[in-house]
Amino acid sequence: MTEIFGLLMDGFGVALQPLNLALIVFGCAAGLFIGAMPGLGSVNGVAILLPLTYLVPPTGAIIFLAALYYGAMYGGAISSIMLGIPGASTAVATTFDGRPLAKKGLADKALTAAAVASFVGGTISVILFTLAAPPLAHVALVFGDPEEFALMMLAFATFVGLGGDDIAKTIFSICIGLVLAAVGFDTVSGEPRLVFFDITNFMDGIKFLVLAIGIYGIGEMLWTIEENRRAGGVSQLSEATVTWKRTVANIRGLLATWKTMLMGSVLGYFVGILPAAGATPGSLMAYGFAKQMSKEPDSFGKGNVEGVVAPEAANNAASTGSMLPMLTLGIPGSPTTAILLGGMVLWGLEPGPRLFTEQPEFVWGLIASLYAANVVALILNVAFIPLFIWVLKLPFTLLAPVIFVLCLVGGYAPNQSMYDVWLMLLFGVVGYLMRKLDYPLAPAVLAVVLGPLAERALRQSLLISGGEVSIFFTRAYSGPIMVVAIILLLLPLGLMLRRRLRGVQADSQ
Amino acid sequence: MTVRTAELLMALLMAAFSGYLMIKSAELPYGWIPDEGPGGGAWPFWLSAIMLICCGAMLVNWVRGTSAPSMSRERFFQPGVLRDSGSVAVALFLTIGVFEGLTLGGVPVLPALGAYVGIFLFMVFYVGILGRHSFMTTALFSIIVPVATFMFFELALKIILPKGMTEPFFLPIFKYFGLAGL
Numbered sequence: 001m002t003e004i005f006g007l008l009m010d011g012f013g014v015a016l017q018p019l020n021l022a023l024i025v026f027g028c029a030a031g032l033f034i035g036a037m038p039g040l041g042s043v044n045g046v047a048i049l050l051p052l053t054y055l056v057p058p059t060g061a062i063i064f065l066a067a068l069y070y071g072a073m074y075g076g077a078i079s080s081i082m083l084g085i086p087g088a089s090t091a092v093a094t095t096f097d098g099r100p101l102a103k104k105g106l107a108d109k110a111l112t113a114a115a116v117a118s119f120v121g122g123t124i125s126v127i128l129f130t131l132a133a134p135p136l137a138h139v140a141l142v143f144g145d146p147e148e149f150a151l152m153m154l155a156f157a158t159f160v161g162l163g164g165d166d167i168a169k170t171i172f173s174i175c176i177g178l179v180l181a182a183v184g185f186d187t188v189s190g191e192p193r194l195v196f197f198d199i200t201n202f203m204d205g206i207k208f209l210v211l212a213i214g215i216y217g218i219g220e221m222l223w224t225i226e227e228n229r230r231a232g233g234v235s236q237l238s239e240a241t242v243t244w245k246r247t248v249a250n251i252r253g254l255l256a257t258w259k260t261m262l263m264g265s266v267l268g269y270f271v272g273i274l275p276a277a278g279a280t281p282g283s284l285m286a287y288g289f290a291k292q293m294s295k296e297p298d299s300f301g302k303g304n305v306e307g308v309v310a311p312e313a314a315n316n317a318a319s320t321g322s323m324l325p326m327l328t329l330g331i332p333g334s335p336t337t338a339i340l341l342g343g344m345v346l347w348g349l350e351p352g353p354r355l356f357t358e359q360p361e362f363v364w365g366l367i368a369s370l371y372a373a374n375v376v377a378l379i380l381n382v383a384f385i386p387l388f389i390w391v392l393k394l395p396f397t398l399l400a401p402v403i404f405v406l407c408l409v410g411g412y413a414p415n416q417s418m419y420d421v422w423l424m425l426l427f428g429v430v431g432y433l434m435r436k437l438d439y440p441l442a443p444a445v446l447a448v449v450l451g452p453l454a455e456r457a458l459r460q461s462l463l464i465s466g467g468e469v470s471i472f473f474t475r476a477y478s479g480p481i482m483v484v485a486i487i488l489l490l491l492p493l494g495l496m497l498r499r500r501l502r503g504v505q506a507d508s509q
Numbered sequence: 510m511t512v513r514t515a516e517l518l519m520a521l522l523m524a525a526f527s528g529y530l531m532i533k534s535a536e537l538p539y540g541w542i543p544d545e546g547p548g549g550g551a552w553p554f555w556l557s558a559i560m561l562i563c564c565g566a567m568l569v570n571w572v573r574g575t576s577a578p579s580m581s582r583e584r585f586f587q588p589g590v591l592r593d594s595g596s597v598a599v600a601l602f603l604t605i606g607v608f609e610g611l612t613l614g615g616v617p618v619l620p621a622l623g624a625y626v627g628i629f630l631f632m633v634f635y636v637g638i639l640g641r642h643s644f645m646t647t648a649l650f651s652i653i654v655p656v657a658t659f660m661f662f663e664l665a666l667k668i669i670l671p672k673g674m675t676e677p678f679f680l681p682i683f684k685y686f687g688l689a690g691l
Binding site: 052054055166167169171172175176178179182188189196221222225226229230395397400401402405408409412413416418421422425428429432434437439455460462463 | 604609
């Protein structure tokens, strides 16, 4: 315990260096801005702005992006409350009670509740994270290739078992991501592989960033353009009266909601750890729980402040939770952390438990920066509420082209190759069309990042065992992980059979 | 085109792509090689095979009408969507095309106007034509965005964007900032 405390203090030494502190402030502000914009969330912000991080060292880069991740979680609530349109999917549940509060003229109460709950959720989850990460990384140090592969199978299986999307499309999405990651050279034999239409550029492989910006930048923007047309610009911005006196009174009023905040934080944190779950289901679950726990469940949906507090605490806690497997196991807990993980590889780091021993400055600097980012995001959020409301008044037709330009240049920058930019446009358009047809795309992005690692782990494991698949089931750690993965994979099938069986029974009665 | 038709077309397209991936993967050995383990093509080959099976499942769902898009008779592109999203996609295509110029089958289609002219034209299209903003707003955004891009990427990050035929105009600027060697 004292060891962890000492390491954390060293981390603060890194996080509070002037450059890193400035990056936290800038990252939080950018995140709040992106989160507040309807349609765009942390994953879009991190994907689009990752190429800009070449300017600073890896520690600064991850601190900036993590701050952006946090900021976006805070910012998502702003448009949920003011416009009734979720700023990001993670803030969907916030609209349920946030919007009615705003309609009653209590927008400032909802906004303050969202900011404070985000802060509490963020802080509690970072404390849980700080305590859990070192022991987990320590256990993971003994993991070999079979365990690594089993963990990745578990990550993918959660999408199938818990994702809630069309099963065939989910598995398709995972596989296409894994195959796209295999384009280039076979690392074992050194032979070129999957060089499409014999275009030699494919020998360089398909960079995850190209796919990420394509899907989460261009594809998402095309989707947002469509959504905006569908909404027809009918949403109306609520008025918010923000004064210090009212803010202080609002914060005081929130003390009574501590139980809901605590529940949202803990629930969000644990749901966030699962790759397929994350902040959106975490916040919806927290909302449901808060309603069940409440003495006045009927007041939910009509402007109960606890309906804002629960999902907002949960989505911030989930974003921290999703960093736990990313940092300790090298397996991302969300699409945003998948992109962060890809970024770590780009910056020359090898994700996984060894980071804790080999790059303590990086790991603990990041963890300490999460504490700092929470404080900064809270201050920025409460102090500049009017500014972020102003963001919502900006016409989309002015913001969108700027984001598109950032995507184009951001896709070009890492390798300075036009081939990447063309591929990005292709992924963007195809991703947009696939999304319209309910293909889940997060598993594909996760798979592109994990693909090379998964293939290597599988091949090495099979080589060790002489081709025996039993190696995954007979080892102390990989066995149970693999069994859970298989149960999750078979879960939808089991549920379907049960439904059928019930249907047959109902018919026979 | 209805959503149901689009669902079928996408599943067929993806099935064809999966088949293509299997054929390309099979260029490398996809079986077991003694003392070496699985061949270089094994991983993508078997994954593509799973993709193909998934496409088969999607087609079965389509026939039986058990997935949401396969039941929807709504239009795939609601009125006006194609005008908005479609025109933006085409504008992006043209913008990227003029970065270094575009040649299709040996025939020059787009001139190499460079990234900055491309970005300028894209902004004029988006802000002025699609967004219908005033002349002043359009001019302001169309000039500030390329200038800011240049300052951030080229001057700060030293990442050189393609400039095509506008290259000579940039040499004095680089010289002014002491970056003649770039």
